[in-house]
Amino acid sequence: MTQTLQVSLGDRSYPIHIGQDLLSRADFILPYLKSKQVAIVTNTTVAPLYLEKLTQTLTSEGVSITNIILPDGERFKNAETLNTIYDTLLQNRCERNTTLIALGGGVIGDLTGYAAATYLRGVPFIQIPTTLLAQVDSSVGGKTGINHPLGKNMIGAFYQPQVVLADIETLKTLPTRELSAGLAEVIKYGLIRDLPFFEWLEKNMPDLVKLESAAIAYAVYRSCENKAEVVSADERESGERALLNLGHTFGHAIENAMGYGVWLHGEAVAAGTVLAADFSRRLGWLDAEQFARISQILKAALLPVDAPDLGVDRYLDLMGLDKKVENGKIRLVLQQGIGKSVITSDYDTQKLRDTLSLAP
Amino acid sequence: MTQTLQVSLGDRSYPIHIGQDLLSRADFILPYLKSKQVAIVTNTTVAPLYLEKLTQTLTSEGVSITNIILPDGERFKNAETLNTIYDTLLQNRCERNTTLIALGGGVIGDLTGYAAATYLRGVPFIQIPTTLLAQVDSSVGGKTGINHPLGKNMIGAFYQPQVVLADIETLKTLPTRELSAGLAEVIKYGLIRDLPFFEWLEKNMPDLVKLESAAIAYAVYRSCENKAEVVSADERESGERALLNLGHTFGHAIENAMGYGVWLHGEAVAAGTVLAADFSRRLGWLDAEQFARISQILKAALLPVDAPDLGVDRYLDLMGLDKKVENGKIRLVLQQGIGKSVITSDYDTQKLRDTLSLAP
Known part of the structure; x- marks a missing residue:
């Protein structure tokens, strides 16, 4: 079909x-x-x-x-x-x-x-x-x-x-690591705008990891549907489309620092998503249980959830090179609960430093 | 003003x-x-x-x-x-x-x-x-x-x-050669779609070559007006905009063969325009007096009117690389009188070879 x-x-x-x-x-x-x-x-x-x-x-x-x-x-x-x-x-x-x-x-x-x-x-x-x-x-x-x-x-x-x-x-024919890397982006759609899909993913992640056809077809369809809606509303990323970059500003810093290709893009995005969730938690926008669910689903997709320790300044430096910078301040996609993301450069920088120091 | x-x-x-x-x-x-x-x-x-x-x-x-x-x-x-x-x-x-x-x-x-x-x-x-x-x-x-x-x-x-x-x-501060090269494109607008402007240029070329301010300002304005009309109607060159390439398919071959920068772009376009006019004449679309006027105005602008002798096959080869190729046949901008150009790949190839052999 x-x-x-x-x-x-x-x-x-x-x-x-x-x-x-x-x-x-x-x-x-x-x-x-x-x-x-x-x-x-x-x-x-x-x-x-x-x-x-x-x-x-x-x-x-x-x-x-x-x-x-x-x-x-x-x-x-x-x-x-x-x-x-x-x-x-x-x-x-x-x-x-x-x-x-x-x-x-x-x-x-x-x-x-x-x-x-x-x-x-x-x-x-x-x-x-x-x-x-x-x-x-x-x-x-x-x-x-x-x-x-x-x-x-x-x-x-x-x-x-x-x-x-x-x-x-x-x-x-896709290696397991690459399948997981793709699942990072699938999970992203649930996180930024589709709570029912996130809940479906929580239930069906074991089937997805086993590449069960019906589950995969549904996940691809639902992901494309979300992406198509976002892109149709904002082709050139002047607004909502930037939400698709959840985890990416952190993730690009990881990919860049480790050398492109050492971490797969989706792996870096997964660890970056956890950093974004951790920062959201410190800002009081996400509670401990929600943070745990995000971490848990990424683990169930066999993805890394622990970002490498690059040092705070190296992170900030690499993130500053990202395209999502505006007038010198880093704009980040952050979580306000599950199924809702926002993009903002209005935050407490010290808390960002805490996140990047990988403090507990 | x-x-x-x-x-x-x-x-x-x-x-x-x-x-x-x-x-x-x-x-x-x-x-x-x-x-x-x-x-x-x-x-x-x-x-x-x-x-x-x-x-x-x-x-x-x-x-x-x-x-x-x-x-x-x-x-x-x-x-x-x-x-x-x-x-x-x-x-x-x-x-x-x-x-x-x-x-x-x-x-x-x-x-x-x-x-x-x-x-x-x-x-x-x-x-x-x-x-x-x-x-x-x-x-x-x-x-x-x-x-x-x-x-x-x-x-x-x-x-x-x-x-x-x-x-x-x-x-x-522009060198004379570069001023003339620009005049090649000014003349082009007259040739492809603006007979009154062509006639104005015939009268005012001496002032333009001397860089007389009022004449230059008018020529720039009228040229931009022509170009803006064409571009507004056909931004991505699916139709009329291709007329702006009068002399360019020949000209690009000349520039490429001589080494970029040896002939200025406008100089190559001028010689290419004469080739296009010559081919149009052979096709019976331009009479001898019209051909002479085209050649004459380019000379008055201190532009070269004699294309280099690259050999017919070299010309055809270099012209075939041009973007204005469709299904293997070279599309050319040709004159139907002064003030009207057409783009066509429907022509007698032997006559094109005669033009490229620089036969009289």
Whole structure:
């Protein structure tokens, strides 16, 4: 069974299809091609698993394909890899009506989307996310970009895909750590805006960790639904969309300090979410039981809940580089109970320092 | 006297102010700043001439400025220079509400606009073009980007400025060759859609070459008016906007073959315009007298009218890399008389080869 959601963004609206065996569904791809030319961008891990199937689906419809197979990993989400994409597109004379297809996780989606946003000032692209993180978060909403030595996702564009295909079959080959990393973002939607979903997750986390199909399909659908609502209301993150960054300002500092790719993004977000919850608790916005539930569900998803001890000043320094800074003061997404987040730079800085010192 | 035009693009609309002494007009800049932080991007040629004046105007209003002074020249319009901008912005912790100001010619405008489009997924920017080419063409319409070793302007984005300030005083320091290069684009507006302007240019070219203020102000205004109309109707170049590329497909081949920067862009466009006119003549769309008028006005603007002999196949090869290719066939902007251009890929290829062989 396939479920379909719509991301409503005026003339940039697009559907998300969620289900099984979507890689063989030419009917979900062909209507969006402007010519029978595509370039599939994937990586050395995903290509052996799924590239042949997608290739068969497209070539049987007469589509000609340029393959761009990149090395796997967050550390390759940079200007050099981006240039590899440009080079291949130019060498193959890919034109303005060539569609780029991102087949892979968040790194492939971000790189491909950014290449699509900037190649010849913009060509169409399609997201086929193959990790849970990409299916529930990064493939939806049009954030694209690359990392810079001085910070993550510092260079990028808002650029929406034509369609997203989330094939939950592809999650079967996902390493456990990456499945958990995706669950961090799933949990996030419950925390920031969807208490009933949070409660559902508390009950069903064991099934999700075991990758039980019906549970996973529901979690992906509900997550995409939440994300689509937020993005439709605030495409360029001038308001509510910033709530999706729960745990991310702390998390980016962790990823940056440990070296990109040492902690998975979702792992850093999980530990960052606990820091945000701890700070919210110190501000009196979360009680001890609520804090314990947040910590507990992340643990049940097999995620790290203990942030590394970087030292308070290093944390503040790295967090200050984050895009969510305004007039020099760090804006943070914090919890006011479960199911409600706020974004604020109006807080007691000493309490933030207490949180970052990992004091009990 | 200052004249103002509006580029109408819905919520991305913006004004163009044209006049003298605009660098001291804080009132044209301050309303567009989201914070009192700006980064001025300029080059080693323009900085000694105009950076101090602009700096005084802004600092007297309490604006804090980061200066980014780049080497001068088309060959620096590349990924490496772009990265210099990113590095400086990040090192100075420029935030999402920092406005980038492009102070310079087309290269500075394209680089700065593209940096603004992609830094933190987009920050505001202001164009202060200091060359005629930039004032009448590249600063208006939101085309931004950089060159790639395999082709000019291959990487980029459509990204509109907040406001454009065209100070015709700054043209007084412009080398004669660059003034002429700008006139190539001025003439283009007459050729593609404005016969009365073309006739005005035929009469007033001697004054324009002498940089007579009233004539220049009128030419800049009328050119921007034409460009604004075209861009408002077709922001992303799906139709009419492509007419603005008259002479450019040929011209880009010339620039690329000769090495970027050897021929100025406007010089290559001038020779390319003659090639387009020659091809139009061979197709029977232009008579001998019209062809002569086109050639004559370009000469009066002190522009080259003889394209270099690259060989037919080299021309076709380089032109095939241009963005204006569709399904493998080269689309060209051609003349149907003076004041009317069309874009077409429906033509006799042998006649194109005759034009490119520079046969009489």
